[in-house]
Amino acid sequence: MIKKISPITILSVTIAILVVAVIGLLWFIQSQPDPIRGIPPLTDISPMEPDSSVWGVNFPNQYSTFLLTAENNTRTAFAGSQPFQKLEWDPRLVTLWVNYGFSKDYKEDRGHMHSITDVEETLRTTDTSAGTCYSCKSANNIELWNEMGAAKFASTPFGVLGKQITEPIGCVNCHDSTSMRLVVTNPALENALEEQGKDWRTFSRQEMRSLVCANCHVEYYFAGEGNLLTFPWDNGTKIEEIAAYYQEIEFSDWVHAESGANMIKMQHPDYELFTADSTHYKAGVACADCHMPYTKDGAAKFSNHNMRSPLIEPEATCGTCHTSVTYVTERVAIIQQQVWDTMDATEDALVDAINTIATASEVAGVDPELLAEARNLHRESQLRWDFISAESSMGFHNPSEALRILAVATDLARQAQLKAIEATGQGLDIQVRTP
Ligand code: HEC
Numbered sequence: 405m406i407k408k409i410s411p412i413t414i415l416s417v418t419i420a421i422l423v424v425a426v427i428g429l430l431w432f433i434q435s436q437p438d439p440i441r442g443i444p445p446l447t448d449i450s451p452m453e454p455d456s457s458v459w460g461v462n463f464p465n466q467y468s469t470f471l472l473t474a475e476n477n478t479r480t481a482f483a484g485s486q487p488f489q490k491l492e493w494d495p496r497l498v499t500l501w502v503n504y505g506f507s508k509d510y511k512e513d514r515g516h517m518h519s520i521t522d523v524e525e526t527l528r529t530t531d532t533s534a535g536t537c538y539s540c541k542s543a544n545n546i547e548l549w550n551e552m553g554a555a556k557f558a559s560t561p562f563g564v565l566g567k568q569i570t571e572p573i574g575c576v577n578c579h580d581s582t583s584m585r586l587v588v589t590n591p592a593l594e595n596a597l598e599e600q601g602k603d604w605r606t607f608s609r610q611e612m613r614s615l616v617c618a619n620c621h622v623e624y625y626f627a628g629e630g631n632l633l634t635f636p637w638d639n640g641t642k643i644e645e646i647a648a649y650y651q652e653i654e655f656s657d658w659v660h661a662e663s664g665a666n667m668i669k670m671q672h673p674d675y676e677l678f679t680a681d682s683t684h685y686k687a688g689v690a691c692a693d694c695h696m697p698y699t700k701d702g703a704a705k706f707s708n709h710n711m712r713s714p715l716i717e718p719e720a721t722c723g724t725c726h727t728s729v730t731y732v733t734e735r736v737a738i739i740q741q742q743v744w745d746t747m748d749a750t751e752d753a754l755v756d757a758i759n760t761i762a763t764a765s766e767v768a769g770v771d772p773e774l775l776a777e778a779r780n781l782h783r784e785s786q787l788r789w790d791f792i793s794a795e796s797s798m799g800f801h802n803p804s805e806a807l808r809i810l811a812v813a814t815d816l817a818r819q820a821q822l823k824a825i826e827a828t829g830q831g832l833d834i835q836v837r838t839p
């Protein structure tokens with residue numbers, strides 16, 4: 405006789421089967437691969453790939469806009485991409501940099517795709533220059549720094565290192581190839597941050613949208629016999645902190661042939677001036693906001709990699725935040741003219757200081773200590789003036805700081821002139837030579 409199955413047993417078995425089925429289903433769902441978002445990468449990019457066209461296969465919009473930096477040729481009132489000779493624009497520069505490379509050739513900068521041509525063609529470099537001059541010019545650097553180390557890279561002569569430099573600035577100077585994250589690639593920046601106890605890996609995304617530019621758009625110097633690329637940031641990145649650093653390590657780039665002062669040449673401190681509490685920096689704006697505005701390609705949005713003067717297309721750059729583009733571009737014109745005029749007065753004061761010191765140094769019985777003080781004042785004035793002169797925006801990146809620094813520079817230059825007169829012991833009667 406068949407034993408009657410109790411309804412309780414049937415219910416239990418049914419529940420057990422259902423539980424197993426649900427667990428099985430959940431397991432099946434979980435072990436499915438993640439759905440692919442967007443378009444999968446078309447090609448694998450090796451970690452140190454110097455050739456931007458390889459990256460361009462995966463990122464055609466960024467690549468094609470990056471290539472446009474080769475074609476820009478528009479000149480703006482104070483900048484732009486036309487490589488005009490600044491020594492003709494302002495002949496006083498030759499006196500200020502006499503017997504230094506910059507007094508031979510100093511052109512307006514242009515787009516990233518020209519970086520190698522321009523560093524090789526400038527009269528400031530020769531085959532025996534330091535390899536360090538390639539530090540901010542090429543996508544090959546990442547591989548070379550990794551293989552030879554930063555010290556060997558710097559001490560290799562320009563002409564020798566140049567044989568391995570084939571690619572201008574490229575994607576690998578700013579991006580990690582697997583995640584496309586923004587990264588610090590220049591060992592000098594990595595070291596400078598470390599000295600300040602900072603780790604860029606903890607920086608926010610918005611901070612990185614400025615810090616990547618600091619791989620190159622900063623003041624630097626060549627340290628020691630090996631010409632190692634170094635940022636003068638141990639005390640901080642404000643001008644007074646940089647000046648104090650150079651005094652502490654007793655560094656100078658050259659001795660001025662006319663005044664005899666130990667000089668510092670400043671180079672494009674765009675990052676330092678911008679981050680010195682400028683209105684935009686304090687408001688959380690980054691370099692990329694103005695120089696790499698978002699652009700639409702159908703439904704997709706990407707960062708325009710054609711880095712150039714934002715004044716060429718202000719609706720796309722300033723217009724993303726400001727309602728009146730006319731008002732803000734007029735402000736730029738006013739600010740730049742004010743900075744230019746103020747810089748003009750500083751240059752006149754510097755030329756007077758140089759001529760007075762040169763005259764004083766030939767006067768019999770001149771006080772050597774006072775003369776040394778005058779020379780140091782010349783150095784301190786000119787490095788401040790150059791901080792604003794070499795900066796790329798004619799003061800726009802930080803108008804109030806630019807005008808403050810120029811005011812101090814003019815005062816120091818006039819002090820240098822008075823100190824030189826004092827050193828002669830002849831009062832204002834000395835006949836200062838004219839240039
Ligand atoms: C608020 C917008 C803004 C921000 C932020 C900004 N810039 Fe600029 N930048 C400008 C303007 C405006 C100019 C002046 C362009 C001109 O005169 O043609 C300029 C000029 C430049 C130039 C020279 C361009 C040329 O045509 O030669 C460089 C290089 C530059 N900036 C780099 C930077 C870097 C690096 C940062 C961040 C540290 C930065 N900028 C942040 C607006 C900005």
Ligand code: HEC
Pocket residue numbers: 456459460463466467470573574575576577578579584586609612613616617692696705706707708709
């Ligand atoms: C000088 C530095 C620099 C170089 C060189 C550079 N990029 Fe970028 N790239 C940036 C910055 C800054 C952003 C914005 C990142 C953000 O907002 O987080 C960006 C964003 C991107 C993004 C993210 C999507 C977008 O458009 O915002 C991609 C993809 C990209 N870049 C690809 C490239 C490729 C490909 C190259 C070479 C052709 C390249 N980049 C060269 C600085 C650079």
Ligand code: HEC
Pocket residue numbers: 476484485486512513514515516518519520522523539540541542573577578613614616617618619620621691692695696711712713
């Ligand atoms: C690997 C070094 C490097 C990095 C990183 C870099 N730049 Fe440059 N940049 C240069 C050099 C070198 C030039 C000048 C090239 C020339 O004149 O041949 C330049 C020129 C420029 C110019 C002038 C272009 C023109 O047409 O006049 C702008 C604007 C600019 N850079 C913005 C930026 C911004 C914004 C960033 C960060 C997102 C950045 N750069 C990151 C090296 C770099």
Ligand code: HEC
Pocket residue numbers: 683684687689690693694714715718721722723724725726732733735736
């Ligand atoms: C990402 C947003 C953003 C972009 C892009 C931007 N600005 Fe601004 N700008 C600001 C903010 C925020 C302020 C602070 C003023 C405020 O809070 O109203 C400001 C202030 C200013 C001021 C007043 C400065 C002062 O010291 O009071 C001027 C002038 C200006 N911007 C010009 C420009 C120009 C020119 C451009 C394009 C080259 C530009 N801005 C691009 C956000 C931006």
